[in-house]
Amino acid sequence: MSQSTLEASVASPETPGSKHFPPFTATPQLEEEAEKRLAQFPEDQRRSAVLPILHFIQHHHGFISAEGIQWTADKIGIEPVKVLEVVTFYPGFRQSAPGKFHVRVCRTLSCAMGGSYELMNRLCELMKIDPTTLDPHHHPIAVSPCGTWSVEFAECLASCGTAPVVLVNDDFHEGVSDEKAHDLMNRYSASDCGNH
Numbered sequence: 001m002s003q004s005t006l007e008a009s010v011a012s013p014e015t016p017g018s019k020h021f022p023p024f025t026a027t028p029q030l031e032e033e034a035e036k037r038l039a040q041f042p043e044d045q046r047r048s049a050v051l052p053i054l055h056f057i058q059h060h061h062g063f064i065s066a067e068g069i070q071w072t073a074d075k076i077g078i079e080p081v082k083v084l085e086v087v088t089f090y091p092g093f094r095q096s097a098p099g100k101f102h103v104r105v106c107r108t109l110s111c112a113m114g115g116s117y118e119l120m121n122r123l124c125e126l127m128k129i130d131p132t133t134l135d136p137h138h139h140p141i142a143v144s145p146c147g148t149w150s151v152e153f154a155e156c157l158a159s160c161g162t163a164p165v166v167l168v169n170d171d172f173h174e175g176v177s178d179e180k181a182h183d184l185m186n187r188y189s190a191s192d193c194g195n196h
Contacts, residue, residue, distance in 0.1 A: 016147030017097040021062030026071055030056065034075050046076050050086050054093060063094040091140070091155070099143050099150035101188045104167040106157040114163030115177055116153075122178035123151055126185055149185075 033056045037049040050072065057068045064087050073080040087093045105111070105120045124131040124142070127149040133142045134152065143150040159165045162174035168188060176184055 015097045015099075015141075015143040015150075016145055017062065017099040017143045017150055019147050020100040021097050022060070024057070024061050024065045024067040024071070027060075030060070034072075038076070047078055047082070049076060050078075050083060051090075054083070054086065058093060062097045065095075094141060096139075096141060097143070098141055100148050101150070101168055101185075102141075103149065103151045104154035104157070105151065106155070106159075106163070106165045107153040108156045108160075110160035111157075111164040116164035118178040119164050119166070119176060119181060120151065120153065122181040123149075123185075126181055127151065 034049070034053050037052045037056075038046055041048045053072050053075070054064055054068075057072070058064055061068065069083045069087060070080050073083045076083075087095065103123060105116050105123070107116050107120075120134075121131060123129075127144040128146075129142045129144050129149070129151060131142070133139065141150050141152045154167065157165045157167060157172070159172075159174055164176055166173045166176045166184065168184070173184060
């Protein structure tokens with residue numbers, strides 16, 4: 001898989017949120033993490049290090065770019081398409097930059113019945129995001145024009161009794177009704193999107 005074919009297969013990484021994340025580079029820290037992960041597996045099972053390496057890349061760069069996929073494949077010694085298969089299979093991996101504060105709203109049955117769709121609409125309104133840009137198959141993340149906020153629906157966040165539930169980056173919030181959306185956003189730093 002050539003780099004141009006790989007780039008064409010990965011969603012466009014440029015979003016207003018890109019300003020909050022460094023471009024992909026093979027830093028000494030990444031090299032060290034990859035070597036540590038690779039050392040955990042026998043030579044014939046190096047492919048098993050794909051997930052932890054990709055998690056590290058996304059944590060530091062915000063998303064998995066074509067360059068990150070190529071670097072991971074080269075490091076492990078597999079074809080880039082094998083890494084791309086992992087990135088596209090797991091919904092937790094992003095192929096484009098989220099906002100500084102990434103909001104995942106649970107949409108499974110309990111949360112949907114508890115108002116998660118109304119909550120998503122209210123969050124989009126407050127963040128100045130067009131909710132029609134959310135496409136769960138091709139563009140599951142929508143980013144605010146200022147790049148501070150992004151939203152996506154998530155499948156079961158494992159707290160059905162306190163629906164609707166939300167993750168903001170890695171912070172878990174329960175019982176977030178659409179009326180509480182403004183308060184939720186105010187818990188995080190001020191947005192340069194204007195008043196919300």
